[in-house]
Amino acid sequence: MRPSPGSRFRLAWRLLRRDWRAGELRILLSALVIAVTATTAISFFTDRLQQAMVNQSSELLGGDLQLSAPRPIDSRWLDEARVQGLAHTRVLEFPSVVVAGENFQLAGIKAVAEGFPLRGTLRTAWVPYGEEQQADGLPAAGEAWVEARLLPLLGIGVGDTLELGSLTLRVTRVLTFEPGGNGNFASLAPRVLIGHDDLVRAAVVRPGSRVSYQYYFAGDEEALKRFTRWLEPQLEPSQRLMDVREGRPSVGSALDRAEQYLGLASLVAVLLAGVAIAMGARRYSERHFDVTAVMRCLGAAQRDILGLFLPQLLLLGLIGSAAGVAAGYLTQFGLFHLLRELLPAELPAPGMTPVLIGFLTGMTVLAGFALPPVLRLRQVPALRVLRRELAPMPLRGWLVYGAALLAMGLLMWRYTGSAQLTLSVIGGTLLALLILGLFAFGLLRASRSLHRGVGVAWRFGLNNLWRRPVLSVSQILAFGLTLMAMALITLVRGDLLSTWQTSLPDEAPNHFVVNVVPERVDAFRGFLDARQIESAGLYPMVRGRLAEVNGIAIREFVSDEEGGRGALNRELNLTWGDVLPEDNRLVEGEWFSAEDEGRKIVSIEAGLARRMGIALGDELTFSFGSATLTATVTSLRTVQWDSFRPNFFMIFPPGVLDPFPGTWMTSFYLPDERKGELAQMLRQFPAVTVIDLDRIMEQVRRILKQVTLAVEYVLVFVLLAGFAVLYAALQASLDERLYEGALLRTLGASRRQLRAGHLAEYALLGALAGLFAAGGAELTAFILYSQVFELDYAFKWWLWLSLPPIGAVLIGAAGFQGTRRVVRESPLRVLNDL
Amino acid sequence: MNPIVSARGVGKQVSTAAGGLTILDDISFDIQAGESIAVVGVSGSGKSTLLGLLAGLDVPSSGTINLVGECLNELDEDGRARLRGEQVGFVFQSFQLLPSLTALENVMLPLELAGAERAEAQAAQLLERVGLGSRLSHYPKQLSGGEQQRVAIARAFAMQPAVLFADEPTGNLDAVTGQTINELLFALNAEQGTTLVLVTHDEKLAVRCSRQIRLDAGKVVADEA
Structure with missing residues (x-):
């Protein structure tokens, strides 16, 4: 006659309840709850974040495809899109300072053309933090929709005006959500949304300005695929095509890092809790030697013993995991609260995956750390009832550590997704x-x-x-x-x-000024001199891309793993001059002489040269839109990047870059109490961008x-x-x-x-x-x-x-x-x- | 009639740091159903070891033991556990109640392990019989030594065992309480017709049994009725 599973389970349940009341399970359970809470809170957090991104990606992207470029694209590409039956619109994005009275603030300006957004909607409110509603249409001429946090910074409210370059705009709505908002530099600054036509009148964008051009396309899937296939081979490295899958807005690398650290920290918590569980389980097991011996004496077979203790472990795992999941759910609110300013305002409710992960973690940790000691109970000899010193054979080390390692390995593998x-x-x-x-x-x-x-x-x-x-x-x-x-x-x-x-x-420079147009450089210098603002000197700046080295396309010349790639995917700021900048030091070759004016030679930053394997005498080809320029490397120099002065990877002798459109830049120190003078500067030179x-x-x-x-x-x-x-x-x-x-x-x-x-x-x-x-x-x-x-x-x-x-x-x-x-x-x- | 317990040439050696140690040496005897046997001897004479071997809690180094028609040498540990559960009852000097279970639950345990239908009613009835009908829901810690041993006796008789093994059942109790426990043990033994094997150094208890087996230094030195 064997006990029915039901009666055995009832007995297991009874023993468990008694052990709980006697305080035998506290440590096991609390360690388990800690482990599950930590992992579940992080899972809930990342899950909600990712869900928000997946759900809204199309809407967030603003279209089915987005092409971003540092310069306007070939108009034939738009013609092709029309031929394929795709709708399209465009957006210009750039950082610029907006002014209201004495107050000024760096803002992320976004100028949108008719039809934007092709997917999703803009959402606005009539007052800051007021009720949000879908916006019909776009800001009318002379109007701006701004993010709520800009208003107190400028000391204005809805209905007041702000100045952008030569333009005066009335703030008519508070912008609460915009599709296509990328997590790039400009979007750290509060957003100002204006109509595309106003942009032309503001005269803040000149050739060479740091502007991102974005083109949105929408249409049926086949047409999109055809267009993508047609377009991709023609893309330059600085142009980027994103579809809905890739178009996850980056919430900033800080947040990505945080996610990784949080995950690792939770793993450490799990590991420590695992150690506590192992210790607790060992004590639990030792304290059940006598009970087990009596049961063996009363006729319980080894599998009866397991049948009694394994359900207890299972129950314990379920209870502990459930409590941990609940605590983790509450904990993630705290995490969202702490990170609220970095996160999208609206997040979907968490899904079931973190719950599952919580239970899996709980059971895995319990199996890895508590199972081996509990399994040992099976070996308790019945004779222990007569000779108390008899204990089961101690567990083999490999079993204990092996199980724990396996459990941790599984959890870590789930977290990192990489066996290696x-x-x-x-x-x-x-x-x-x-x-x-x-x-x-x-x-x-x-x-x-x-x-x-x-x-x-x-x-x-x-x-x-x-x-x-x-x-x-x-x-x-x-x-x-x-x-x-x-x-x-x-x-x-x-x-x-x-x-x-x-x-x-x-007195290190604390302001950068870019986009000083060539014809106003003298006036700008005069402005600084008149106010005795000591600048790091005005430098010309031409935006260009390194396309070839010794005739080899840059994509082939530098592999992905090598360090130079980052600097190559974006446009470089190129400058010219006949004097070696103050904090630069020549390490190889010779600096330009007076006869070098107009010669196609270039001085390159030593670090970049080393990473890319460029040496003296190499021929570098730069592209400026459709035009190109090839120059020979004649010197390498080091640059003190943290000096907060304008620094350049590439310096040419005067005259070489003259055919290409450029602007000027400088940096200077301005103490807090004189910041008001920036507003005057911006009124006088509306096209410049001040980076504070x-x-x-x-x-x-x-x-x-x-x-x-x-x-x-x-x-x-x-x-x-x-x-x-x-x-x-x-x-x-x-x-x-x-x-x-x-x-x-x-x-x-x-x-x-x-x-x-x-x-x-x-x-x-x-x-x-x-x-x-x-x-x-x-x-x-x-x-x-x-x-x-x-x-x-x-x-x-x-x-x-x-x-x-x-x-x-x-x-x-x-x-x-x-x-x-x-x-x-x-x-x-x-x-x-x- | 076949003996219910039989030992043939049973020996037990253990290895210690000082070399091999013989605890029991060439023990042979038969016990008939219904007999009551007292195993007596001084401390260290091997009484408890013999009890453990006879009850199938341990295996002998040499010789064979038959218990209720089965040869213990031929059973594995789980087989001996089954036999114990079905045929054997135990009463220990240190009671060996499960501290986490109530008196009732302790008595129910062997019944539940065997999958009995009416475990609770049977257990309650037995506790009533040993005079603890009003203390069913008490935990061992809440009971006196004598009461704990009564719970243990109720548990030992719960499966109506063929053989009851008792190891110094009154060793931890005062004389008066010990006396009542002895009475209870013999009364239940008589009621159920159980074979009783008890280990004791209490001569007064030993003479109440129908037969005494005396051990000295691991050998049977006397076997008298």
Whole structure:
């Protein structure tokens, strides 16, 4: 006669409920919830973001196809589109300063032609943050629709006017949504939408201005395909054709990074929670040896034992995952709140995928970390009822670690989607853990010198650390890494921007002016001189693209992997001059002499030359629309890019670039209190574009702050998981501690002495973790600063002063709290129970 | 009549750090159904080891054991578990109740493991019989030692076993409580006609059994009725 599955499940359920009430499952369940919450919150977040992009991509793109180019395209292409039966319209986008009274602001101007958008609709409101509605038509002549955040910056409201170049526009609506808004530089600035015809009257766009031309096409799929096939071979590298699939608006690389960091942080939380789960499961299993032995004695077969404990694990997994998914759902709102300014205003409700991912994560982590210890119960000998010291064979190491590695590998693979990346990350992590573990072990060993000169209670507490070195090292690692991550985030957020700012001279240029038309250069110089604004000098600027090197097309000359590609896909700013700019240094060849005027030679920036493999004497061919120019490289020079002065990859001698349309640019320093003079400048020179670096820095700082806040938010889960590890470790040694505590008290130790011992143990553990974190953060920051940010690194003495005490207080308090039972329970009861 | 338990040349050796150690050496005897046997001897004489072997909790190093018509040597661990579940009841010195289950649930456990239909009613009836009808929902921790052992006895008789093995059933109890437990054990044994094998060093308890097997240093030194 065998028990029915139903009755066995009922028994499993009953045992589970009792274990829960007895507090046996707390650590397992809370670690599981932490792991699932962290992953689900991130999944919900990315899922909603991606859904928003997929759902609205056609609408967001503004058409079925978008072609962007730095210059107007060949009109025959539009004729071809008409022949294919495609509708088309065009848009010009460029950054420009708008002025209202004394206030001015860099704005992203978008001039739209009749028919825009071909797909989706513009949405507007009558008042800032008012009710949104679909807009019929486009801004009428003399009108502008602006983004709400522009209004307070200019100190105006709907109905007031603003100036754009020589044009006065009345703000008639607040723009809430526009298709085709790309996440490029211009869209960081608040949007001003105007009619295409007004643009001509504003006279702000001249040949050579930094303008993006966008052409939208819409029609049936076949026609679109035919048109795309026809068009693609003719595209220049600087022209980009996007269809709906590619047309995901980039929400900024900061956000992409954040997504990656969040994902990685959640994986770390999962890993730590996994460790806690493994410890919890081990204790759970050990505490069920007796029960299992009795059941074996009462006739339960091995599979009955599994039939009893596996459903419990399953139930636990389902309950923990469900709670984690619910908590993750709530948590993602916080994430959206922190990142709200970087995200689309409207987001679809989350789908079911994150729920599924949450459950999968929960079950995988549980299977990887808790299953092996629970499987061990099957091996408990029935004879244990008579001889209590009989325990099942310990698990084989490969089984325990193998299962855990497999679980982590699966989760990471799901996250990265790349087996190779997963394997290398896991391999790297194992290696790093080994090295870090040895480091932590060294710290632990070094701390043994504390042994001398402390009282008996302290010695007892400290002995606890050294007696279980593996456990102690893993705790130092768990907390050290968490503290380190938090310290690094704080360090980078606080330090990066301030270091950047202080490394600049006080009067480094904070404004760039571009688009000064050649015929007004003298007047502009006069304007600066009259106000004693010291500029970095006015430089001519011609926009052109490097097309060939020694007659070989650039696409073939430079492979994708090589670094030069980025600079080649966009147009370069080319300049001319007979004097080597102040902060440039010649490293090879010779600078132009007076006779070189008009000669087809060029000086190239050394870094770019190295990345592309260009040497002295090479022939570079540049294209300017349909015209080309070939010049010989006669010198290489280094450029100090962070000087905030106009810098150029390519400098020609005077005269060579004269046939091509160009504008002039400069940069200068203007203190805060004189910013009002910019408005005068813009009135006098409506075509120029002022780029206010202070404001851009402010924006960058804001974005960085939000992103780091979001990362810190997720790091809280890592910290929680770290605490779960601590708690699990406490639980794992609790029986032993209870027993020792009872014995010590029987022998006359006071509660105070025991408490002091526990405090000493955990405070030292925390301090060691803090020391570890300080060392790790210092090293990582040094590498980051010197290799990635290319900043000078200063020794962070405050890390060493603050992290060990923070660790000691945090861990000391948590450990002290966790061992309260040891001093609270009566020794008699403890000795009787065990 | 076939004996219900029979041991033939049973030996048990374990290896220790100091070399091989013989715990039991060439033990042979038969137990007939309905008998009550006391295995007596000083601490370390091998009583508990013998009990474990007879009940199929462990396997002998040499010799054979038959229990209720089945040769234990020929069964694997799960087979012995089945046999235990069907034919054997246990009472231990340390009670061995599951702390996470109530008195009622503890008694139900063997019935549930065997898939019995009316586990709850049967268990409640047994607890009534051992005088704990009012304490069904109490957890072991809430019961005294004597009460816990009564729950254990109820659990041991739940499957109406052919053989009941008891290991120092009163070893953890005071004399008065021990006395009542003994009474209960023998009364139930008589009611159900169970074969009783009990290990004890309590001579007064031993003489209540129909036969005493005396062990010394792993050998049977006396087997008297």
